[in-house]
Structures are given as structure tokens and as C-alpha cells.
């Protein structure tokens with residue numbers, strides 16, 4: 256009895272030790288498992304981004320296999336179209352070798368910061384989405400359009416999915432990321448493709464935040480006096496008005512992750528581009544109605560409004576505006592100044608008086624009101640916009656000068 260009791264007394268702490276050890280092992284296994292699961296999610300995410308990158312650069316997405324997303328959004332050229340075709344970069348040539356779109360290809364860099372397309376009740380304006388008219392709510396929906404657009408990649412879902420499925424690497428990657436059944440349904444497989452492309456577009460490759468301006472904010476670069484004047488003017492409340500539209504509504508001046516757009520829609524009175532009309536792809540009386548061209552919008556008060564573009568990489572992604580009407584950043588700044596400066600009457604690119612707006616209604620005149628600019632101030636704003644160039648494109652600025 257005694258022995259037994261004694262033994263029992265000993266057994267309790269032993270049992271306790273065993274139980275503790277078991278629970279420790281369990282906890283350990285649980286943690287390992289959790290971190291494995293986290294790693295797996297991470298691996299999956301990386302996998303998806305890599306798949307997206309391959310798809311972004313894959314010409315098989317176009318009918319005649321002549322172009323990929325990167326043909327028009329060249330990663331070496333600020334994710335814009337650098338091709339010099341008959342359209343002189345104003346608009347992009349399609350896969351059929353003769354069709355042109357009717358809008359200037361914007362940079363796809365920093366596009367991920369545009370919120371879902373929505374109406375902002377507080378400010379009474381439409382905000383966000385992708386494309387100049389916001390007609391794609393987000394990047395996934397955006398990526399589904401160019402491959403099927405007859406003026407762009409001109410293909411169809413079934414053909415694209417067939418080609419992807421036939422590629423053993425894609426075949427396996429799609430199954431791994433989207434399930435073994437993914438190839439059973441064309442729509443699902445096509446959607447998976449757009450999902451992977453969007454994942455790639457959300458990586459830091461598209462938004463490295465490493466321009467001179469970003470380095471200046473980190474104390475790694477000193478702005479020249481001209482660049483600094485441009486910065487002051489850009490953000491100033493009573494001189495110029497750029498920040499009214501080209502600054503996130505949520506950010507403060509000199510915010511670390513400023514994308515230089517509030518993603519709101521405005522008509523700033525951009526004139527028609529005679530070079531676009533001369534291409535003969537659109538009717539002679541063609542008017543780009545902007546936001547009114549969004550399939551869900553029929554309110555005439557939205558006519559002529561376009562999504563405010565980011566100014567990141569703007570110095571290396573000429574020409575400018577939805578129709579590429581201006582070739583030079585300096586012209587853009589002078590164009591804004593004409594609203595406030597009665598002496599500024601001539602468009603330096605044409606040598607003729609500024610042409611009237613493509614759409615004369617709904618111009619955001621209140622927001623465009625500012626003090627007139629001097630030559631130095633114009634230069635300063637241009638110099639500041641050049642500092643918004645990602646590091647890997649800085650050599651393009653030098654080439655230009």
C-alpha cells in the first residue's frame with residue numbers, strides 16, 4: 256500500500272511531465288503546421304504572381320500571337336506603349352496589324368491604387384476603376400478586356416484557354432492554384448488567367464516608390480532648387496491647383512505613398528487630337544465622351560470626364576491625355592495655365608491658338624482656377640514631375656534631354 260501510495264505520489268508528477276511534454280509537442284506541431292500553412296500561402300501567392308508575369312508577357316493571348324500586355328505596357332518603358340507606329344504613339348496598334356485603338360495607352364504602373372469604381376456621395380463625384388472611363392471596376396476585370404478587344408489582341412476565350420491548357424507548365428500551375436477542375440470550364444479558366452495577371456500587377460514591380468522624390472522623402476536625395484520650387488508649387492493651396500486632383504484625398508502633403516491622383520473624374524477641357532482623326536479609324540465627328548462611355552453611366556453631367564491619371568512615371572510616358580494630344584510635359588503645364596493667364600494664347604506644339612475643348616460641358620473650371628505661371632514656375636513644375644520617375648526609368652530621362 257505504502258509503496259503503491261508512494262508510487263502514486265511519484266506517478267502524478269510523472270504523468271504531469273508526460274502530459275506537458277505531449278502538449279508542448281502538440282503546440283510545436285501546431286506552430287510548425289501554421290507557419291507551414293503560412294509559407295504555403297506565401298508560396299502560392301508568389302506562384303500566382305509569377306504565373307501572372309508569364310501571362311502578362313505571353314503573346315499567345317493575342318489571336319495572331321503578335322502581342323502581349325507588355326507590348327502596349329512595356330516594363331522597360333514605364334509600362335506604357337513606346338512603339339512608333341503610324342500613330343506616333345498617340346494610340347496603340349492592335350494584333351491584326353492595322354487597327355488602332357482610340358485612346359492613348361496609360362501606364363499600368365501604380366494602377367493598383369485606383370479604388371473600385373464608385374460614386375463618392377460626400378464629394379458628389381465618380382472615383383476609381385480602371386481605364387480612362389473607369390469601365391472596369393478593378394484590375395481583374397480590366398485584364399479580361401484587351402485579349403477580347405478586336406482593336407487590341409482580338410482573340411476569344413476558348414482559343415486562349417485552349418492555348419494555355421496545351422502548355423504543360425500553365426496546365427500544371429493553373430491546377431495547382433485554381434483546382435484540378437479548372438480546365439473543365441472555359442469561363443473559370445479565363446477568369447483564373449485574369450486573376451493571376453492582376454496579382455502580378457499588384458506587386459512592387461509596378462509600384463517600387465523609388466523615384467528621386469521618394470528618395471528625397473527618405474533623406475537620400477536633395478532636390479535641386481528648381482525641383483523643390485516645383486514641389487512647393489504643386490502642393491501649394493494658393494498658387495497652383497495640381498494637388499486638388501493629383502493627390503490622394505487621404506494623404507498629406509509629401510506622403511510616402513503618394514500616387515499623384517485622387518482617381519476622380521474631371522473634364523479639364525482637353526482638345527481633340529487631329530492626329531487621331533487623321534488615322535481614319537474613327538468618324539470625322541468622333542467625340543470621346545469619357546465617363547459617359549462607361550456602360551452604366553447615362554447622366555449627361557458626366558460627359559467629357561476622364562479619370563485623373565497618376566503622375567508617377569509621367570515624364571517617360573508621353574504623349575499625354577486620354578487622346579495623346581500633347582507630346583511634351585511643358586505643353587501640359589502651359590495648357591493648364593491658359594485657364595488663368597490671358598497672355599498664354601498659343602499652343603507651342605502647333606504654333607496656333609489653343610484649340611477648344613473636345614467636350615465643352617462639365618469642365619471643372621473651379622478646380623482649374625489658379626494664379627498665372629511664370630516661365631520659371633512652368634519649368635519648376637516640369638522638373639518636379641520628372642522627379643516622379645521610378646529609378647529604373649531614370650536613364651530614359653537622360654536620353655530625352
Ligand code: HEC
Pocket residue numbers: 311322323324325326327328347348349350356358359360361362363366384385386387388394397398399401402406407408452
Ligand atoms: C493594343 C495595346 C494594348 C494591349 C495589348 C493591352 N493594353 Fe492595357 N491599355 C491600353 C489602352 C489603349 C488603355 C486605355 C483604354 C481606355 O481607357 O479605354 C489601356 C488601359 C490599361 C489599364 C488601365 C490603367 C488605368 O490607369 O486606368 C491597365 C491596368 C492595363 N491596360 C493593363 C493591361 C493588361 C493586363 C493587358 C493584357 C491582358 C493589356 N493592358 C493589354 C492598351 C493596351
Ligand code: HEC
Pocket residue numbers: 361495496497498499500501520521522523525561562563564565566569572574575576577578584587588591619622623636
Ligand atoms: C480638376 C482636376 C485637375 C487639376 C486641378 C489638374 N489636373 Fe492634371 N489631369 C486631370 C485629368 C482629369 C487629366 C486627364 C484628362 C484627359 O485626358 O482628358 C489630367 C492629366 C494630366 C497630365 C497628363 C498625364 C498623362 O499621363 O497623360 C499631366 C502631366 C497633368 N495632368 C499634370 C497636372 C499639373 C502639373 C497640374 C497643375 C498645374 C494639374 N495636372 C492639375 C485632372 C486635373
